[in-house]
Structure formats: C-alpha cells, structure tokens
Amino acid sequence: xxxxxxxxxxxxxxxxxxxxxxxxxxxxxxxxxxxxxxxxxxxxxxxxxxxxxxxxxxxxxxxxxxxxxxxxxxxxxxxxxxxxxxxxxxxxxxxxxxxxxxxxxxxxxxxxxxxxxxxxxxxxxxxxxxxxxxxxxxxxxxxxxxxxxxxxxxxxxxxxxxxxxxxxxxxxxxxxxxxxxxxxxxxxxxxxxxxxxxxxxxxxxxxxxxxxxxxxxxxxxxxxxxxxxxxxxxxxxxxxxxxxxxxxxxxxxxxxxxxxxxxxxxxxxxxxxxxxxxxxxxxxxxxxxx
Amino acid sequence: xxxxxxxxxxxxxxxxxxxxxxxxxxxxxxxxxxxxxxxxxxxxxxxxxxxxxxxxxxxxxxxxxxxxxxxxxxxxxxxxxxxxxxxxxxxxxxxxxxxxxxxxxxxxxxxxxxxxxxxxxxxxxxxxxxxxxxxxxxxxxxxxxxxxxxxxxxxxxxxxxxxxxxxxxxxxxxxxxxxxxxxxxxxxxxxxxxxxxxxxxxxxxxxxxxxxxxxxxxxxxxxxxxxxxxxxxxxxxxxxxxxxxxxxxxxxxxxxxxxxxxxxxxxxxxxxxxxxxxxxxxxxxxxxxxxxxxxx
Numbered sequence: 001x002x003x004x005x006x007x008x009x010x011x012x013x014x015x016x017x018x019x020x021x022x023x024x025x026x027x028x029x030x031x032x033x034x035x036x037x038x039x040x041x042x043x044x045x046x047x048x049x050x051x052x053x054x055x056x057x058x059x060x061x062x063x064x065x066x067x068x069x070x071x072x073x074x075x076x077x078x079x080x081x082x083x084x085x086x087x088x089x090x091x092x093x094x095x096x097x098x099x100x101x102x103x104x105x106x107x108x109x110x111x112x113x114x115x116x117x118x119x120x121x122x123x124x125x126x127x128x129x130x131x132x133x134x135x136x137x138x139x140x141x142x143x144x145x146x147x148x149x150x151x152x153x154x155x156x157x158x159x160x161x162x163x164x165x166x167x168x169x170x171x172x173x174x175x176x177x178x179x180x181x182x183x184x185x186x187x188x189x190x191x192x193x194x195x196x197x198x199x200x201x202x203x204x205x206x207x208x209x210x211x212x213x214x215x216x217x218x219x220x221x222x223x224x225x226x227x228x229x230x231x232x233x234x235x236x237x238x239x240x241x242x243x244x245x246x247x248x249x250x251x252x253x254x255x256x257x258x259x260x261x262x263x264x265x266x267x268x269x270x271x272x273x274x275x276x277x278x279x280x281x282x283x284x285x286x287x288x289x290x
Numbered sequence: 291x292x293x294x295x296x297x298x299x300x301x302x303x304x305x306x307x308x309x310x311x312x313x314x315x316x317x318x319x320x321x322x323x324x325x326x327x328x329x330x331x332x333x334x335x336x337x338x339x340x341x342x343x344x345x346x347x348x349x350x351x352x353x354x355x356x357x358x359x360x361x362x363x364x365x366x367x368x369x370x371x372x373x374x375x376x377x378x379x380x381x382x383x384x385x386x387x388x389x390x391x392x393x394x395x396x397x398x399x400x401x402x403x404x405x406x407x408x409x410x411x412x413x414x415x416x417x418x419x420x421x422x423x424x425x426x427x428x429x430x431x432x433x434x435x436x437x438x439x440x441x442x443x444x445x446x447x448x449x450x451x452x453x454x455x456x457x458x459x460x461x462x463x464x465x466x467x468x469x470x471x472x473x474x475x476x477x478x479x480x481x482x483x484x485x486x487x488x489x490x491x492x493x494x495x496x497x498x499x500x501x502x503x504x505x506x507x508x509x510x511x512x513x514x515x516x517x518x519x520x521x522x523x524x525x526x527x528x529x530x531x532x533x534x535x536x537x538x539x540x541x542x543x544x545x546x547x548x549x550x551x552x553x554x555x556x557x558x559x560x561x562x563x564x565x566x567x568x569x570x571x572x573x574x575x576x577x578x579x580x581x582x583x584x585x586x
Contacts (some may be wrong), residue, residue, distance in 0.1 A: 126305065127308065141542065245425055255432050
C-alpha cells in the first residue's frame with residue numbers, strides 16, 4: 001500500500017531541516033569527518049598499509065618511528081601502522097556488530113514491555129534489573145566465561161550487555177506514545193498490537209534509539225578492546241587495538257610508541273563517535289540527556 | 291519514609307532471586323557437561339566424570355542443586371576454587387580490601403575534581419575523559435609518572451604512593467561522566483522558576499548557585515553514585531590487572547582466563563549482590579535528600 005502523497009510532502013521538509021541542522025552543527029561535522037577518515041583508512045588497509053599485519057622484520061625489533069616504519073615496530077619487528085590499520089577493522093566491526101545485537105534485542109524488549117504492559121512489562125523489566133545487577137564490563141565477562149573466549153563471543157557479550165540501555169529508553173518513549181491520539185486511533189481501527197508497534201510506535205522512537213546507538217558504538221569499541229586487552233577477545237598474532245596495547249605493555253619502559261599509537265587510535269575514533277552522538281542528540285532529541 | 295524503604299526492599303527481592311538463579315545456571319548454560327567443565331583440561335574418564343557428578347551432586351534435580359548452592363552461599367560457603375582448592379569466600383575476602391581502597395580513592399578524586407571552578411576546562415576534559423579507555427590512560431600515567439619522571443611506582447599495592455596512579459586512572463573515566471551529569475542537571479535547574487525568583491529577590495549569584503541550584507542539581511547526581519560504583523568495579527577489573535594490584539577484579543579476570551568456574555560463579559554472585567545492596571543504600575540517601583521521592 002502506498003502512502004498518501006500529502007504525508008510524503010509533509011515529511012520532506014522535516015528531513016531537509018534535519019539536513020540543515022546536521023550541516024550546521026560543529027560537533028556533528030567534526031565528528032563525522034574524523035569518523036569518515038578513520039573508516040576510509042581502515043577500509044583501505046590492504047591498499048595503503050606498507051606491510052602485512054603479521055609480517056615480522058626480525059632485525060627491526062622495537063624500532064622507534066622512522067621513514068621505513070612510520071609509527072615504529074613492536075617487539076616482533078612488526079609495523080605498528082600496518083597493525084593499527086588492520087586492527088581498526090576488527091575494532092570497528094566489534095563496535096557495529098555489538099550495537100546491532102544490543103539495539104535490536106533491547107528495542108524489541110522495550111517495545112513489548114512498554115506497549116503490552118502488565119505481566120510482559122513486569123517480566124521484562126525484572127529481567128533487565130537482573131542484568132543491571134552486573135555492573136559494566138562484568139556482565140560481558142560473565143557471558144564470555146560461559147561462551148568461551150574469542151572475538152565472536154566478545155561481540156555477543158558486549159551486545160547482550162548493552163540491552164538494558166535500549167530497553168529502558170524505548171520503553172519510556174513507548175509509554176509516552178501509547179497515550180497519543182494517533183496510536184489510540186490505530187487501536188480503535190482494530191490494528192493488531194504487532195502492527196501498531198512496528199508501523200506506528202517504532203518509527204517514532206527511532207530518534208532516541210539512533211542517539212543511544214551512536215554513543216553505544218563508542219562504548220562497544222572501548223569495551224571490545226578492553227576484553228581483547230584482557231586476553232579474552234582477539235588472539236595473537238592477529239592485530240586488534242586493545243590486544244596491541246596489552247602486547248606493548250611489557251615494553252613501555254623502552255618503547256612507548258608500541259602502546260601510545262594504538263591507544264591514540266582508540267581515543268580519536270571514540271571521540272569522533274561521541275562528538276557525532278552528542279551532536280545528533282542535540283538535533284534529534286534535545287530532551288535526552290547523557 | 292519507612293514505608294518507602296519497605297517497598298524499595300520488596301522490589302529488590304525478585305531481582306536478587308533472578309541474579310542468584312542466573313549465576314547458578316551459568317555452569318549449566320556452558321556448552322558441554324558441567325562435570326567436564328569442572329574437570330577442565332584434566333584427562334577425563336567415564337568413571338572420573340561419574341565421580342565428579344556424584345561429588346557435585348549433579349545427578350540431583352536442578353532445583354535441589356540450586357537450593358543447596360544457595361543454602362551454602364547464605365552460610366558464606368561459595369565452594370572451592372578449581373585451580374587452588376582454596377575456599378572462594380576466603381579469596382574474595384582477602385582481596386576485597388584492596389579493591390575497596392582503590393574504588394574509594396577514585397571516587398574521592400572524581401568528586402573533588404568535578405567541583406573545580408574551571409568548568410569549561412573540565413567539560414573539555416570530560417568528553418576526552420569518557421573517550422579515553424581506562425587501559426590506555428593507565429598506561430599513559432605509568433609512562434609519565436613511573437617511567438619518565440620516576441616519582442611514583444608503577445605496580446603493586448600498599449601505601450599511598452602505590453594508590454595514586456591506579457586511583458587517578460580510574461577516576462578520570464568517572465570524573466568525565468560526573469562532570470557531564472552535574473552540568474546538564476545544573477543547566478536544567480537554572481531554568482526553573484524558583485531560580486528566577488531567587489535572583490529577583492536580589493541575592494548574590496553565588497548564593498543562588500550554592501543554596502538553590504547546586505542542592506537541587508545534586509539530587510540526580512546522587513543517584514548515579516551507585517552507577518559510578520559499578521563503573522569503578524568494572525574499571526577495577528582493568529586497572530588492577532595493569533597495576534598488578536591483587537584485588538578482586540584482577541582475581542576475576544584470572545578466574546575467567548583459567549576457566550576456574552567456582553571462582554567466577556562465587557565472585558560474580560558476591561559482586562552482583564554487593565552492587566544491588568549499594569544501590570538500595572543510594573536510593574535511601576536519595577529519598578533522604580529529596581523528600582518528594584518518598585511520597586510517590
């Protein structure tokens with residue numbers, strides 16, 4: 001069924017307004033430019049990196065940055081720049097996949113809890129309370145302890161442990177929306193719960209979800225790298241930012257660059273995403289805080 | 291007040307029960323036979339497996355196993371470590387003080403920092419603070435103060451000089467989010483009518499801020515103190531590993547790495563329950579600070 005033309009034209013100015021604000025916000029512009037640059041560099045890793053990520057130059061161990069090795073080499077004589085570029089692929093992937101997992105499941109639970117109310121609400125929210133009893137990265141650690149340690153489980157663990165944020169945000173917005181006339185009208189017309197949630201509520205709670213998810217990618221990159229740092233995610237010899245930090249830790253006294261640059265890569269990426277997220281929040285949903 | 295407290299405590303009971311069930315089921319959710327998980331990499335023969343099942347009571351119905359696990363836990367018995375055979379509770383209790391010391395010091399630093407007058411500077415650092423992973427800021431602190439300046443020891447525990455670096459690293463993260471939180475709730479309160487009234491009365495801006503704005507703005511901040519403690523605990527997992535502090539977080543990572551299931555199970559249960567308790571305490575403080583909460 002096609003949408004009425006009137007609705008379509010009414011929608012367009014809204015997107016134009018969004019576009020204008022998007023271009024005008026300094027945070028959003030700075031954040032997205034840096035992020036685009038990071039994505040481009042990381043995606044082009046096979047083309048622009050001078051060496052292979054696991055290629056060892058035995059005679060050039062722990063060398064400081066030079067013309068041959070722009071960011072120096074690690075204890076096995078591997079080029080740090082190359083490893084950062086390839087490692088970024090992993091870190092960005094962890095960020096995006098875990099947010100996709102968390103946002104999808106969390107949104108679904110939030111919609112069900114908020115719209116259906118009653119027992120569904122009680123059950124879902126008790127479950128969320130239970131998850132919140134495991135602070136921060138602890139929940140991810142527990143999940144990895146159960147599933148076993150590898151990169152795939154890191155994404156699952158970080159994703160699952162972010163469910164509560166989305167559920168809470170979506171539930172709160174859904175509760176407010178449920179009272180609004182057009183939802184009541186849809187109910188009066190006999191729309192099924194599933195249809196109302198998917199067609200009417202979901203599009204209207206997307207703004208807060210996008211904001212939370214954007215900042216969520218930053219959080220997931222930090223958490224994913226933390227787990228690899230602790231030896232629970234990416235396994236050597238493959239590169240990953242957190243793992244590189246851990247490998248360089250031993251040599252911090254003699255070769256600071258081994259830990260400085262991967263850390264800088266994490267910070268720049270995360271900072272760019274946070275800037276973008278903060279800017280998006282101001283544009284899309286000024287009421288939402290933190 | 292007491293009515294509020296009672297209802298708050300009642301609400302917590304289902305959460306606590308769910309937490310214990312989840313932690314108990316951990317072992318059973320792990321792919322494979324719990325007895326095999328328990329034996330780990332050791333050579334497992336059918337007889338040995340049967341013996342382990344018998345010893346652990348794995349042949350009994352699940353709810354009986356749960357009740358006996360919880361019964362023992364209530365008496366402070368969380369089983370023995372698979373690696374060292376030391377009671378899990380003993381290990382937790384010997385390591386807990388170091389973690390509490392670290393978290394308390396970090397909270398103190400974070401709280402002192404957010405009160406500084408240079409708010410714009412703090413805000414600039416706030417975004418960087420939350421964008422800077424604790425494992426990296428820890429390494430940078432070590433690099434600067436232990437390697438370059440050589441004024442503070444990089445690892446170990448005991449004594450103030452060994453506390454400063456890990457506590458600062460841990461505080462940086464929370465100071466960032468705390469500063470953001472205080473700022474946004476301050477801005478909200480500043481727009482309220484009673485602030486306008488106070489200004490119209492002609493009292494000085496300083497008094498307006500201290501007496502009217504700050505007090506009201508701190509209310510939401512109190513609630514996130516509980517969350518902050520959560521941040522501290524999960525941050526401690528990393529800082530303790532980096533600074534080689536023998537705290538509970540470091541033990542936890544070690545247990546996960548070694549697949550020491552009883553240790554993971556016991557520590558998880560302990561930390562989760564402690565965290566729930568602290569959050570109840572925070573809610574009580576909240577209700578105490580803001581009378582409106584009690585009557586909702």
